[in-house]
Amino acid sequence: MRIAQYFSTVGLLIGTIFFALSLTPSLIPRSDFVQGCISGVSFTAGYGVGVFLMWIWAFLQLPTGGERLQRVLGWVAGILCVLLALGFLLQATRWQNSVRTLMGMEEVTGMRPFTVALVAAAVFLLLVMLAKAFRRLFLFFTAKLEHRIPQRISTLLGLLAAFALFWILFNDVVLSAALHKVDHIYQQLDARIVPDMQEPTDPMKPGSPESLVRWKDMGHQGRRYLALAPTGKDIAEVTGTAKDPIRVYVGLNAADTPKERARLALEELKRVGGFERSTLILITPTGTGWVDPGAINSVEYLLRGDVSSVAAQYSYLPSPIALMTEDAYGRETARALFESIYGYWSNLPRESRPRLYLFGLSLGALNSDRSFDFYDIIDDPFDGALWAGPPFRSDTWRDVTADRDAGSPAWLPQFRGGAVVRFGNHFGGYQEGKVPWGNFRLAFLQHGSDPIVFFAPGAAYRRPAWMEKPRAPDVSPQLQWYPIVTMLQLAMDMHAGIAPMGFGHSYAPADYVHAWKSLTQPEGWSEADLEKLRKKLLTWNPR
Numbered sequence: 001m002r003i004a005q006y007f008s009t010v011g012l013l014i015g016t017i018f019f020a021l022s023l024t025p026s027l028i029p030r031s032d033f034v035q036g037c038i039s040g041v042s043f044t045a046g047y048g049v050g051v052f053l054m055w056i057w058a059f060l061q062l063p064t065g066g067e068r069l070q071r072v073l074g075w076v077a078g079i080l081c082v083l084l085a086l087g088f089l090l091q092a093t094r095w096q097n098s099v100r101t102l103m104g105m106e107e108v109t110g111m112r113p114f115t116v117a118l119v120a121a122a123v124f125l126l127l128v129m130l131a132k133a134f135r136r137l138f139l140f141f142t143a144k145l146e147h148r149i150p151q152r153i154s155t156l157l158g159l160l161a162a163f164a165l166f167w168i169l170f171n172d173v174v175l176s177a178a179l180h181k182v183d184h185i186y187q188q189l190d191a192r193i194v195p196d197m198q199e200p201t202d203p204m205k206p207g208s209p210e211s212l213v214r215w216k217d218m219g220h221q222g223r224r225y226l227a228l229a230p231t232g233k234d235i236a237e238v239t240g241t242a243k244d245p246i247r248v249y250v251g252l253n254a255a256d257t258p259k260e261r262a263r264l265a266l267e268e269l270k271r272v273g274g275f276e277r278s279t280l281i282l283i284t285p286t287g288t289g290w291v292d293p294g295a296i297n298s299v300e301y302l303l304r305g306d307v308s309s310v311a312a313q314y315s316y317l318p319s320p321i322a323l324m325t326e327d328a329y330g331r332e333t334a335r336a337l338f339e340s341i342y343g344y345w346s347n348l349p350r351e352s353r354p355r356l357y358l359f360g361l362s363l364g365a366l367n368s369d370r371s372f373d374f375y376d377i378i379d380d381p382f383d384g385a386l387w388a389g390p391p392f393r394s395d396t397w398r399d400v401t402a403d404r405d406a407g408s409p410a411w412l413p414q415f416r417g418g419a420v421v422r423f424g425n426h427f428g429g430y431q432e433g434k435v436p437w438g439n440f441r442l443a444f445l446q447h448g449s450d451p452i453v454f455f456a457p458g459a460a461y462r463r464p465a466w467m468e469k470p471r472a473p474d475v476s477p478q479l480q481w482y483p484i485v486t487m488l489q490l491a492m493d494m495h496a497g498i499a500p501m502g503f504g505h506s507y508a509p510a511d512y513v514h515a516w517k518s519l520t521q522p523e524g525w526s527e528a529d530l531e532k533l534r535k536k537l538l539t540w541n542p543r
Contacts, residue, residue: 007047007128008047008050008051008054009074009077010050010051010053010054010077011046011047011048011049011050011051011054012047012050012077012078012081013050013077013080013081014046014047014049014050014053015043015044015045015046015047015050015124016043016046016080016081016084016085017046017084018042018043018045018046018047018049018484018485019039019042019043019046019085019088019120020084020085020087020088021042021088021482021485022035022038022039022041022042022043022485022488022489023035023039023088023089023091023092023095023116024088024095024478024479024480024482025095025096025098025099025476025478025479026099026451026479026486026489026490026492026493026497027099027449027450027451027454027475027479027490027493027497027504028099028449028451028493028497028498028499028504029096029099029100029103029105029497029498029499030096030492030496030497032112032115032116032119033115033119034492034496034497035092035096035116035119036115036116036117036118036119036120036122036123037119037120037123037492037496038488038489038492039116039119039120039123040119040120040121040122040123040124040127041123041127041488041492042484042485042488042489043120043123043124044123044124044127044128045484045485045488046484047124047128048131049484085117086113089113089116089117090113092113092116093108093109095476095478096108098476098477098478099476099479102449102473102474102475102476102503103449103474103499103500103502103503103504104500105500134162134166137161137162137165137166138158138159138161138162139158140158141157141158141161141162142154142155142157142158142159143158144158145157145158191216191219191220192220193215193216193220193223194220194223194224197223197224197227199215200215200226200227204272204273205226205272206218206226206247206248206249206268206272207223207226211268211271212264212267212268212271213248213249213250213251213254213264213268214254216253217251217253217254218249218250218251218254218313219251219252219253219289219313219316220289220316221285221288221289221290221291221313221316222249222250222251222289222311222313224290225247225249225290225291225293225296225311226247226249228293229245229247229296229297229300230245230297230300230301230305231244232244232245232305235300235301235304235305237536238301238529238532238533238536239301239304239529241304242304242305242306243277243304243305243306244305245300245305245306245307245308245309246269246272246273246274246277246307246308246309247296247308247309247310248265248268248269248272248274248308248309248310248311249291249310249311249312249313250262250264250265250268250310250311250312250313251289251313252289252313252314252315252316258312258314258329258332258333258335258336258337259336259340261312261313261333261336261337262312262333262336262337262339262340262341263340265310265311265312265337265340265341266340266341266344268310269308269310269341270344272308273308274308274310275308275344275345275348275353275354276354277306277307277308277354278303278306278307278354278355279299279303279306279307279308279354279355279356279357279520280307280308280309280310280341280345280354280355280356280357281296281299281307281308281309281310281356281357281358281359282309282310282311282337282338282341282342282356282357282358282359282368283296283309283310283311283358283359283360283364284311284334284337284358284359284360284364284365284367284368284371285311285312285313285314285360285364286361286362286363286364287315287316287317287318287330287363288315288316288317288318289313289314289315289316291311291361291364292361292388292507292512294507294508294509294511294512294537295359295361295386295388295507295512296309296359297509297537298509298512298513298516298533298537299512299516299520301533301536301537302513302516302517302520302522302525302533303520303522304522308354309359310337310341311337312333312336312337313333314329314330314332314333314334314367315329315330330363330367331367331370331371333367334360334367334368334370334371335370335371335372337371338358338371338372341356342356342372342376342377342382345382346380355383355520356382356383357382357383357384357385357386357519357520358371358382358384358385358386358387359385359386359387359388360385360387360388361387361388361389361507362388362389362390362391362452362505363391365387365388365389365390365391365394366390366391366393366394368385368387369385369387369390369394369395369396369397370395381439381440382440383439383440383441384440384441384442384443384519385441385442385443386443386445386512386515386516386519387442387443387444387445388444388445388446388507388511388512388515389445389446389447389450389452389453389505389507390444390446390453391452391453392452392453392454392455392456396421396442397444397453400413400415400421401413403415405417405434409466409468409470409471409472410464410465410466410468411446411448411454411466411471411472411475412424412425412427412428412429412446412448412472414432414433414434416435417433417434417435418432418433418434418435418437419433419435419436419437419438420437420438420440420441420442421442421443421444422437422441422442422443422444422518423443423444423445423446424443424444424445424514424515424518425445425446425447425448425472425511426447426502426508426510426511426514427448427472427473427474430443430514430515430518430519431518437518441519443515443518443519445507445511445512445515447472447474447502447503447504447505447507448466448471448472448473448474448475449472449474449475449499449503449504450504450505451490451493451494451497451504451505452494452505453505454466454490455487455490455491455493455494456487456490457487459481459486459487459490460483460484460486460487461483461484463481464481464486467479467481474503508538509534509537509538510534510537510538513530513533513534513537517530
């Protein structure tokens with residue numbers, strides 16, 4: 001076959017196997033384009049494995065057979081590749097529907113095999129061209145050096161030179177230009193002031209003329225967070241009587257350093273009476289500065305408005321980009337805000353100070369976890385924390401999950417009987433502790449289908465623990481583990497997967513109601529009242 005002159009036959013065969021396996025279900029439903037991207041990357045990974053195996057074969061000087069045998073094997077491999085790809089493409093719709101059905105989504109009538117194959121082929125060719133360009137650069141540098149220095153040293157230096165050139169082109173040219181463009185776009189979005197979100201006139205509201213924080217310096221997400229808060233009147237429609245909850249937000253432009261913004265947040269919180277409420281929540285927002293309204297609205301309703309909350313922005317970029325470019329800055333900001341708020345709170349009289357809780361979603365959960373260590377609070381612990389959708393890099397989540405009690409599943413573990421840490425979702429969890437939940441409480445809210453939580457680089461070579469039986473009810477029973485392929489599927493799920501509310505990385509108000517109620521134990525809530533609250537939050541529209 002002429003194609004064998006340009007591509008490795010073994011590489012194409014293994015690549016096709018990877019392509020076929022990538023069509024099987026993962027955690028999140030996929031569009032045709034996203035499926036094509038996953039399949040293209042998987043095909044390339046399999047092709048690379050095949051090329052590497054053939055290199056090992058040649059290095060060991062093992063027999064390769066004659067030209068005729070290779071030609072016959074090429075034809076056989078080609079036919080197998082076509083049959084394998086077609087067979088799996090025809091089942092792709094059924095596999096996708098196995099995930100969509102679990103999430104209550106409408107079934108798709110058919111994935112377009114041509115679209116998936118075309119996108120996959122384009123991705124494969126692009127990546128192979130880059131690999132071949134790298135190889136040519138490597139050979140070029142090696143050839144220039146081998147006449148002057150020993151061959152092995154010239155090979156090593158040639159490899160390093162090719163890596164260096166590719167890294168400079170990617171990091172300093174392509175990636176830098178892309179990040180600069182993204183930064184410009186999100187900076188403009190952050191500065192935008194929506195006409196129907198006017199500066200508050202109440203002197204006790206953050207952002208008002210009397211406030212220590214100017215309205216224009218709060219950022220787009222901060223202004224939304226403050227403007228769309230429920231009033232005491234809104235809450236009273238469900239609870240009977242309520243106060244106006246207090247919210248404080250300090251934007252990225254309000255001060256130059258994290259410590260200055262933390263000090264500003266503390267002073268503003270004191271000014272508006274935040275420490276005079278029964279409960280205070282210290283929020284670490286996501287990368288864009290967003291605070292999930294379902295998370296904070298739910299606890300404000302449950303506590304009948306007798307709650308204050310404070311947050312400080314550390315970025316206006318999406319969380320994956322913020323994690324990549326501003327990881328240390330997010331941690332520094334969360335740490336500064338915790339030290340400021342906790343330092344003041346811990347010096348208040350214990351009998352009159354508010355209960356103090358931490359909250360974070362996604363990257364906010366990661367940075368909230370990093371904002372303190374137990375040596376900071378061991379003499380005077382705060383009351384607890386709720387961390388929703390914690391990224392797999394979260395140290396506390398990872399350690400507790402790894403050391404979970406025997407017999408508890410990785411997607412809803414129990415840890416030391418539930419005395420301090422408990423996990424939950426809409427399938428239960430918080431009430432299942434074997435021992436009473438103590439005064440200091442850590443609660444994790446996580447869906448079994450959340451790839452942000454359950455991605456792990458180790459999925460490339462071992463079966464993740466959350467895939468063992470019994471599985472989470474929102475994970476397809478047809479999801480199987482395949483080396484390398486499953487890791488690539490989960491990576492794409494993290495960045496391109498969109499699940500309906502209540503699944504994946506999309507947490508519903510009802511999830512938060514369940515979590516906050518278990519954590520804070522508000523009085524006077526019957527199941528009928530809670531159902532009324534869930535419906536209210538689901539249709540919440542402050543307009």
